[in-house]
Amino acid sequence: MIRSIAAAILAGRRFELKQSRLGLAMVLGGLAAANFTPSAMAASHSQRGQDASACFWFGPYVKDNPGFNVGFPDTGAAYWSANIAMPAGSKIVLRGQYAHARYQSVSAYEANGAALDSLTDYQIAPDRGSRNPFLPGERRTGEKNRSFTVEIRNEAVPASDRASNTLYAKASAGDRQILFFRLYVPDKNRDLTGGVGLPTPELVLADGRRMTGKAACAALNVAAEIVPIPIPTKAQYAALRDRPGAPDGFPAQNPPVFHAFYNPKFRTACLYSLNPGVDCRPATAPARAGGLYPNIDNNYIAAYLSRRYGKVLVFRGKLPTVPTTYNRTPRSSEGQLRYWSICQTESIATTRTTSCLYDEQVPIDSDRNYVIVSSLDSDRPKNATAKCGVGFLSWSAVGDGAGHLDDAYIYVRNLLPSSGFSHANQNTKLPGDEAAVLGDYLPRAEYMSIEEFEKMGCPASRDER
Incomplete structure (x- = not known):
């Protein structure tokens, strides 16, 4: 089905x-x-x-x-x-x-x-x-x-x-x-x-x-209209999301698991699977095919999230180097990626974005490690601020946009990796190899209460390596 x-x-x-x-x-x-x-x-x-x-x-x-x-x-x-x-x-x-x-x-x-x-x-x-x-x-x-x-x-x-x-x-x-x-x-x-x-x-x-x-x-018979984005009907989405026997928090997992994007069919079958160990781990790699009007210079990893596991979700990882350009850098340069971002969205039911942070907006330490918090604005910990070295992503108040207020969908974009950078999303070859390929550049995530994160102080830190 x-x-x-x-x-x-x-x-x-x-x-x-x-x-x-x-x-x-x-x-x-x-x-x-x-x-x-x-x-x-x-x-x-x-x-x-x-x-x-x-x-x-x-x-x-x-x-x-x-x-x-x-x-x-x-x-x-x-x-x-x-x-x-x-x-x-x-x-x-x-x-x-x-x-x-x-x-x-x-x-x-x-x-x-x-x-x-x-x-x-x-x-x-x-x-x-x-x-x-x-x-x-x-x-x-x-x-x-x-x-x-x-x-x-x-x-x-x-x-x-x-x-x-x-x-x-x-x-x-x-x-x-x-x-x-x-x-x-x-x-x-x-x-x-x-x-x-x-x-x-x-x-x-x-x-x-x-x-x-x-x-x-x-x-040219130009059509002055938005391009048609295929999204599921209400009935199709309900059949994916509201599955009998699904665990609390479905389709999210605790802790969150990021999957590399191969094609829309595989993404949907994997992320809404009741048996991700099978549906997200095929023996052979699915075909790489773009999604909706894909930018071929990009590749993604994505995960579903649920506030049922905790009001605060904390991401940690290492940020690849990029050419910093926003402040009008006079000369072009190269980095491990041309661009990196992490975006919190609703779901495939709406394809709406809630908030993003791109590379130059992410607080990092001297080793390029980051801490990013995601929560409802009303649940934002007091120390989830740039001053405390923490990035923040807003969780949509309407959840997945289709009636599930605790849901969210998150993805990480890698644009134009350099030939010498082997830890880009583009280097994944088989579903399940994300951790081995991305290493420290794969976000690690855990759910917390507001109080747990605030006890970590400022700057917020926890060594999980």
Whole structure:
């Protein structure tokens, strides 16, 4: 039963999510997303409302944008989508500026969320006279000479000799294409776009005609709507969550167990299993396949949580090194990862994010060890503060968003590990090897009472190695 439900969810047979018709300019006005100031957002609104990309890109998908907190958005990032149907033989010339940010990419998907192709910042060569600030050692804070051009072709990814600065977006016959533009950690006092606006599209038809602005959007049949996120129906979710014979706290375990992500079907079958020793430990590795419009540069570990085991959940682990960019570091550098974050969310019933901490927001000691507490805001221990060296994640007051107030879902994101870092999520090969592969970088978690954690003092510490 659980596998058939998982397959139905993966196939997206029904969608609970309503599609919003808000335009980009309307959405950006007055929005103050996490880590960004209202003044920066106002500047972004003014810029976006006038340029040729306003009818093309839709979003941003961020936690604090009403209606767009879907697909488990990371609060250290912003995403924009374009839902289009490229005419036969056409191409899109996308012109933009490298953002003042940690990371950016543009990706193409089929309408069902399957990845077609992707280009990450370091893979995009600059225009003549410009430079790519994402390359190690490059100056990243200059205002000029940051331009690039990407060509989006209505063609399949070639087996070899792919063209430079080219995104291949050939969808199945009769299907639409979904594009995503992603940006992580804009520099301090920059807007969501990293201070440069969104890339501007020009449509080139098979006969050579060129179109921009509203004409291009019309020819591309742009759908001004949120991308369809397949989530289970109420009945499907109830069949997963409210299983006869399930132990108290199900689907969480005590202590929490993180599982590497392989594909949506395996994730659902494992996390909602009454026999995780079997369903989460197959003899052969499940296929690696993206979830919902996946960023191929990311990989995840995730666990379900329950307040029935304790009001306070404490995570300890070691933070990989990353290039610290938020405070406008002048030169690009490398780390063990490009980006790390831990996000508390509701569940697959809503795919809504509650709170996240990304790498530069996490208090660490001299050995890069961290302590992070998760609880309801009303249960937050007095010493769960940055001043005491403790990060804090808010637990959703509505639990899983489907009537189970004690539930939560948490995941850890690893973005672009360096070739020399062997402890990234990406290096897991078989379900069950997470502890062996990640080592000290795997979060260890335990439930406590408020009083137990407060007795640990400030700074809070407990050596569990």
